[in-house]
Amino acid sequence: MSIIDKICDLMNYKKITQKQLTDYLGLDKSTFSQWKSGKNQSYLKYISQIADFLNVPEYYLKSEDLKLNFIPHELDDEYIIECPVCGYDYTHFIGIKPVDFGTYKSDGIAIEFHCEDDHTFYLIIDSYKGNTYAVYTDESCTQFKPANLGMESMSTSPLDMVIKEIAKKYHALDEHGKKAVESILDIEYKRCTETNRNKSKTITFKRFNVNKASAGCGYDLSNSDVWREIEVIDTPEAHEADFAVEVDGHSMEPTISDGSIVYIATDSDVPVGEIGLFRQNGAGYIKEKGSNRLISHNPDYPDILPENGEIVCIGRVIGIAKLPD
Structure with missing residues (x-):
């Protein structure tokens, strides 16, 4: 059974409408029709939020027979x-x-x-x-x-x-x-x-940037040599990341919340549709890369346009850090 089939079955079982789900995700209702028809698989980047809304574990939606x-x-x-x-x-x-x-x-x-x-x-x-x-x-x-x-x-x-x-x-x-x-x-x-789960194994992550990357209004990342150590739950992303940075702002919600610490793998570019850390005019932004702009997931925030200054890719967001209690 495919991921979208599982989502549809759970929605039918829980009597949840397409509009209720798309409203929760901040999307147009027509998006769900595109998911069902196979024209669009953007639901993959909302799996965590969809699982929370349907009150099922994320791995249930992803797992196959x-x-x-x-x-x-x-x-x-x-x-x-x-x-x-x-x-x-x-x-x-x-x-x-x-x-x-x-x-x-x-x-x-x-x-x-x-x-x-x-x-x-x-x-x-x-x-x-x-x-x-x-x-x-x-x-x-x-x-x-x-x-x-x-x-x-x-x-x-x-x-x-x-x-x-x-x-x-x-x-x-x-x-x-x-x-x-x-x-x-x-x-x-x-x-x-x-x-x-709260007692999961922790490790010391040594490359946490004290400068926040704004998902809202921008933040100066020019002092990139300022690092400190933090304790995080041991996950594969914690070992793969080159550094981590805290998100300051709400423009990527519900995908990434204000205050989240995201893991970054340095890269000069990321594919369209993926989330990365970008810099424009000295300010850092966590955004989804679009074909001609950086996209905010929260409709209350504007996208970042290249005509306002050169956009430089710092790296790809590969996960959100889990912190011990």
């Missing part, structure tokens, strides 16, 4: 959740995906985990001919091992019984019901694990 390259049947059981790649049993639940078994007539769900060695793996709960099976698979879905869910001799553990009962009820649902269960599970998981 998991495609298996094996038949996960007739497997043993025990009950430690462990990585099939390294055997590490200290893991983190990420989310749920539907499973695509191809031409094979089976039904199942994939529960996604990450282990402490940074491997992604899945616990496949599979229903076949009235029976329920479970198997671990690696990220490529080619290596797998038995998923031990607590069966010793002829006895069944409480965990095994719970998983089988959940899987049985899940498989009996229609597509609407399955999506509702997945949405509720994601929301409740997010609520229950908020404390753990």
Whole structure:
């Protein structure tokens, strides 16, 4: 299922109109029709805001069906959740995906985990001919091992019984019901694990520019040698960025909020449609690059025009820094 199909299904389920969504995003209603027809994929840059509005995790909209390259049947059981790649049993639940078994007539769900060695793996709960099976698979879905869910001799553990009962009820649902269960599970998981996420690993980011880049009225960035260190949540963007700068202003909302710290990868140019850090007349701006201007996402703010001064690209915005509490 495509991203826009998931958005449409969620809107139908939650009884949200196209106008309500486009008003929230500050867009013309006709934009949504272009998304549905495939003429325009600008929704990709609004994924985070759309996910917030629909009250679902961002990864749910982005994820595709998991495609298996094996038949996960007739497997043993025990009950430690462990990585099939390294055997590490200290893991983190990420989310749920539907499973695509191809031409094979089976039904199942994939529960996604990450282990402490940074491997992604899945616990496949599979229903076949009235029976329920479970198997671990690696990220490529080619290596797998038995998923031990607590069966010793002829006895069944409480965990095994719970998983089988959940899987049985899940498989009996229609597509609407399955999506509702997945949405509720994601929301409740997010609520229950908020404390753990707030304790995420942090690193010291050493290239934070004390001069703010304005997303509203401009700011002097000429003193670019002034840097300080800040503590940030460890993310791939934090390692890829050349430096970070704080946004001062509201003109890129709802995409980027006032006070956000954005990661910048230095570059002399960015593609049209991407957000970058630009300089004009000594002032720095976080804007989307247009074909003949720098675009503000907030309609209350003007775009930046080249006739008002040469526009120089400093770099590309690759993410927003997450700060520890």
